């Protein structure tokens with residue numbers, strides 16, 4: 819009888835230790851995850867709201883949600899995209915796309931570093947880019963202007979081809 823009680827006690831102690839160990843590990847993971855999340859935010863320096871809303875099902879609104887670049891990434895298209903980029907975007911996003919253009923310095927959030935952004939799938943997919951460039955950041959209260967009225971759609975796609983070379 820006493821042996822059985824001892825046995826139960828030993829098991830209980832083992833279980834208790836195991837569960838504290840597991841929960842400590844769980845807490846560490848959670849903290850680590852939160853730290854990583856925070857770091858990502860500060861590294862990206864721009865509209866998290868757009869990122870989050872694009873991840874939801876149906877997040878990128880029509881007609882952009884299913885769009886794919888219809889143009890080939892030819893030399894001509896990339897060269898034209900580069901010209902347009904320098905005319906319309908570099909003032910905020912910087913000549914090399916690093917987010918350091920003179921007109922962007924005072925904006926909050928700051929213009930995105932596109933050289934980094936373009937290497938962040940799934941965010942940097944065609945539908946996300948055409949949506950962002952066309953509609954801008956008004957709905958997320960950012961300084962990113964909408965270009966659907968200023969740059970024709972084909973040229974917006976050319977800019978996107980150029981962005982992929984950054």
Ligand code: HEC
Nearest residue numbers: 864865906907910925927928929930950955960961962963
């Ligand atoms: C007046 C300054 C300004 C100009 C001009 C501008 N942008 Fe932006 N852009 C911003 C700001 C500020 C952000 C960050 C806030 C946001 O994401 O809406 C941004 C964000 C972006 C993003 C989204 C990054 C993300 O994380 O979602 C892309 C892509 C982008 N810009 C591309 C362009 C392109 C291409 C052009 C030119 C056709 C352009 N921008 C012109 C200010 C500008």
